[in-house]
Amino acid sequence: MPWIEQAVLSFITAVAFGLIFNAPRQTLPQCGVVGMIGWLLYMACMEMGLEAIPSTLIAVIIVAIISQLFAKLYKTPIIVFSVAGIIPLVPGGTAYDAMRRVVENEYDIAVQLGVKAFMISGTIAIGLVLSEVVNQLIRRTYLVRRG
Amino acid sequence: MTSTVMEQPLHSYHLIAQTCLLAGKIILQNGGETYRVEDTMVRIAAAYGISDAQSYVTPTGILFAMDASVPTTRLIRISERLTNLRKVTLVNEISRRISQGKLEVSEAHRLLTEIDEQPYAYPVWLQVLVAAIASGCFLVMFGGRWHDFLAAVLAGGLGFGSVVLLHRLVPVKLFAEFVASLLLGIVTILLVKSGAASNIDTVIIASVMPLVPGLHITNAVRDLMAGHLVSGLSKGVEAFLTAFAIGAGMAAALSFY
Numbered sequence: 001m002p003w004i005e006q007a008v009l010s011f012i013t014a015v016a017f018g019l020i021f022n023a024p025r026q027t028l029p030q031c032g033v034v035g036m037i038g039w040l041l042y043m044a045c046m047e048m049g050l051e052a053i054p055s056t057l058i059a060v061i062i063v064a065i066i067s068q069l070f071a072k073l074y075k076t077p078i079i080v081f082s083v084a085g086i087i088p089l090v091p092g093g094t095a096y097d098a099m100r101r102v103v104e105n106e107y108d109i110a111v112q113l114g115v116k117a118f119m120i121s122g123t124i125a126i127g128l129v130l131s132e133v134v135n136q137l138i139r140r141t142y143l144v145r146r147g
Numbered sequence: 148m149t150s151t152v153m154e155q156p157l158h159s160y161h162l163i164a165q166t167c168l169l170a171g172k173i174i175l176q177n178g179g180e181t182y183r184v185e186d187t188m189v190r191i192a193a194a195y196g197i198s199d200a201q202s203y204v205t206p207t208g209i210l211f212a213m214d215a216s217v218p219t220t221r222l223i224r225i226s227e228r229l230t231n232l233r234k235v236t237l238v239n240e241i242s243r244r245i246s247q248g249k250l251e252v253s254e255a256h257r258l259l260t261e262i263d264e265q266p267y268a269y270p271v272w273l274q275v276l277v278a279a280i281a282s283g284c285f286l287v288m289f290g291g292r293w294h295d296f297l298a299a300v301l302a303g304g305l306g307f308g309s310v311v312l313l314h315r316l317v318p319v320k321l322f323a324e325f326v327a328s329l330l331l332g333i334v335t336i337l338l339v340k341s342g343a344a345s346n347i348d349t350v351i352i353a354s355v356m357p358l359v360p361g362l363h364i365t366n367a368v369r370d371l372m373a374g375h376l377v378s379g380l381s382k383g384v385e386a387f388l389t390a391f392a393i394g395a396g397m398a399a400a401l402s403f404y
Contacts, residue, residue, distance in 0.1 A: 009284040013356075016281035020307075021178065021362060022231040022268050039288065077239050079180065079365060080232045087361045093289055093352045099394045100348070103401045125368040132372055 003040070010039035014084040023080045030070050031084035038063040038085040052116070053123050056089050060127025063089075068135050082128070091120040162252050163195045164211065164219050169259045171202065171209050172223050173238050177231040180366050181382075182373035184209065187242045194245045195252060206381050230362055233267045271311055278357035279304030285356045291349035298335065298344035303354035306331035310358060324392040325399075328355060332400020347404070351397060360389040 014035020018028045038059045045055035063085035071078040094117040101110035167188040174184045184204045188211060192200035203210040206228065212220040241258055244250045250258075282303020283296045291299070306327050313323035335351050338344040363386035371379030 006288060009288050013281045013284045013288070016277040016284075017357075017361070019269055019277045020230075020274050020281075020357060022233050024233045024236050027236075075240070075243065076236050077179065077183065077232070079178070079362070079369070080236065083232075083362050083365050086365060087356070087359065088285070088288065090356075090359050090361055090364070092356055092359055095390070095394065096348065096352045096355070096397065099398050100401055103398045121364065124364065128365065128368050129372050132369070 003043075006043055007036050007040055010088055011036040013088060017084050017087050018080070021080075021083060023084070024076070027070075027074060027076055027080050030074065031081055034063055034066050034070065034081045034085035035088060037066060039088045042089055052091075052094075053119055056091075056120050056123045057127050059089055060086065060124050061131050064128050064131035065135075068131065086124055086128075089120075089124060091117040094120065159252055160213075160217055161219070162256055163192060163197060164213055164221055166195075166252055166256045166259060167191045167200065167202075168209065168211055168221055168223055169256065169263060170238050170242060171204065171211065172225065173259065173263050174235050175204065175206070175209065175225055176227065177229055177234040178362055178366070179235040179238075180373070181206065181370045181375045181378035183235075183239075185375075187238065191242055191245050191255075194248065204375075205377050206385070231268055234262055237262050237267070275304055275308040275311065278307035281357055282306075282354040286349055286353035289349055289352055291346060291353060295344045295346060295350050298338045299350050299353040302331050302335045302338070302350060303357055305334055306354055307357045321388055321392045324358060324389055325396045328358060328393045328396030329400050330396075331355060332397050333403070336400060336404050355393060355397065358389070358393050360386040363389065 011032040015028050015032040017035070018031035023031055041062055042055050042059040045058055046052070050058075064082055067078050067081035067085060070076070070081045094113055098110050098113035098117055101107070101113060170191055171184045171188045174187060175181070181204045185202045188202045188204075188209075189200050192198075192213060197213050199214050201212045201214065207225055209223045209225065210220070211222075212218070238259065241250065241255060241262075245255055279300045283300040285303075286295055286299040287293060309330050310323050310327040313326055314320060317323055331354055332351060335344065335347055335354065338350070339347045344350050363382050367379050367383035367386055369379075370382060
């Protein structure tokens with residue numbers, strides 16, 4: 001039951017972000033699917049006891065791969081899909097905790113949390129880069145084989 | 148190559164340059180990646196027989212040069228950047244049709260002008276409503292209780308609505324984001340104090356999510372990857388400044404708590 005709840009909610013948020021970024025109407029359901037898969041994967045990894053950083057990495061790589069498939073399938077720029085999938089993974093909570101500690105003059109904890117938020121953002125970036133590189137490699141070998 | 152250009156009458160030569168620039172301008176202004184702008188412009192030029200076009204794109208301006216028999220260099224300054232992925236998609240479709248040779252220059256220019264002038268956006272009230280609902284959903288996703296759902300919807304809608312409104316009044320985006328997140332924090336604190344919400348942290352985290360610069364982060368990374376160091380860094384800075392403004396606003400609100 002909590003999984004169904006999470007799936008429905010993450011679908012709604014991803015569609016909402018598609019709307020906020022003015023994505024074309026016919027791509028909104030796909031945005032929702034990408035966001036839902038990303039979030040469910042992240043949740044599943046966290047349930048299995050993985051840390052936030054590897055969980056984010058796995059989720060982002062899958063999000064980017066699905067976005068690439070959708071981009072090719074629907075002949076639409078990839079950002080339309082990848083942005084919707086990445087938003088729930090952005091470390092808003094950690095960044096907020098860091099900010100809150102700064103206000104409470106607990107700078108040592110604030111720096112720790114801030115670095116963690118920064119590392120998770122970096123992980124999102126690395127996940128995007130990785131899947132992009134793999135995509136280019138596949139495309140190149142495909143083109144070479146075709147002659 | 149030279150013969151193709153010689154065959155082009157002068158006016159159509161200028162029209163090609165204008166079409167390329169217009170396509171580039173629309174993509175850049177509406178949240179497309181820098182590498183997509185350069186790629187699209189060079190592709191359109193190549194499709195119309197100009198194979199040595201050069202473009203240099205930064206988030207604040209486009210330089211475009213065609214070094215053929217009639218050398219032309221154009222510059223466009225981009226001062227306002229929005230997020231409208233529908234326009235990016237539409238220009239992408241047109242560029243695809245041009246590459247396939249299915250579109251004349253004059254027709255392409257007409258279509259692009261149309262895209263540039265049309266708003267092609269969802270109504271603002273819908274966006275604010277949707278941002279509010281998304282905040283509520285985020286609350287439950289981040290482990291909040293359904294009891295706080297309405298508080299997050301209220302705070303999230305207020306936060307996003309005030310960014311849109313303030314950005315119209317004050318051209319400084321940073322200020323709009325700071326004030327919006329300050330307002331959002333204050334409203335959440337009031338809601339918690341009055342007993343309408345129970346957990347201040349989850350409500351604030353959830354309602355601030357629609358303000359998070361997700362598109363800029365993604366674009367910055369994609370630009371850096373494609374070797375556009377200047378654009379990648381400046382978009383990264385834009386994302387960082389937005390995050391900083393939101394954080395500062397929240398911190399200011401929390402210091403009253």
